Amino acid sequence: MDKKRSVELVVLSDIHLGTSGCHATELLKYLKSIRPKTIVLNGDIIDIWQFNKRFFPKSHLKVVKHLIGLASGSSTVYYITGNHDEMFRKFSGLKIGKLRILNELKLELNGKKIWIFHGDVFDVVMQYSRWLAKIGAIGYDTLIWLNTKINWINRKLNFGPVSFSKKIKKSVKGAVKFINAFEDTAASIAAQKGIDYIVCGHIHHPEMREIPVGNKTINYLNSGDWIENLTALEYNLGKWSLFTYKEDFVEDPGNADADFEKIVDLEVKELFKNMVVEFQR
Secondary structure, eight states: OOOOEEEEEEEEOOOOBTSTTOOHHHHHHHHHTEEEEEEEEESOSBOSTTOBTTBOOHHHHHHHHHHHHHHTTTOEEEEEOOSTTGGGGGGTTOEETTEEEESOEEEEETTEEEEEOOOGGGOHHHHHOHHHHHHHHHHHHHHHHHHHHHHHHHHHTTOOOOOHHHHHHHHOHHHHHHHHHHHHHHHHHHHHTTOSEEEEOSSOOOEEEEEEETTEEEEEEEOOOTTTTOEEEEEETTEEEEEEHHHHOOSOOSOOOHHHHHHHHHHHHHHHHHHHHHHTO
């Protein structure tokens, strides 16, 4: 009996496959627990900035394999480019089966206009000091690696987990101001475009809130990340919700689908071949 949850739309961002901080195992469990009609990968899925062919664990490859398997099956998959995977931006508009690469996506759901984009366009550091942003990304990944080691020791000592980066963000006023400025700027642009909902990633801060802009209210949504927060946005039955793995995931929902795995094994190689052909044109 299939116990997977049916979800109309899932938005994931900032997975950062190829880095030590990525929680690929947990992400794969989540993906196998749902049956999504549409998946939007909203940027920074594969971390090209820090990509190292000597470090790409099997768990990370399994996530890629599963996503491609979904795209070759019953799900539509949109890959929206971010700053860490910006090299894919030159392929915007490419469509292979049910997989599309885009720089942004506009939808209409339940009569509301939805604008989905990664969000790095609003990051001043990204726009004017790219080298500084890359150094910051390396420092962030190092902090996450150290955090992982500390939490491993804490588990052995029966202590609770800690998050250095979250504590730093909460304690530094500049970080809080940056997040607020990012959200307000995105809402202001959306209001000018007549958008009802904006869906972003980039800042690793899961959020669902209403932002007043003049006489209009913009619904701001951020899918968070799979480095610290392990979150996803879900749209189902006319409502948005924020899925948090640590709180909402139920282990072993009966997602071992042998037929699906066979389809993946057969289709992934063919899909990769098609992608290579398209990229070489």
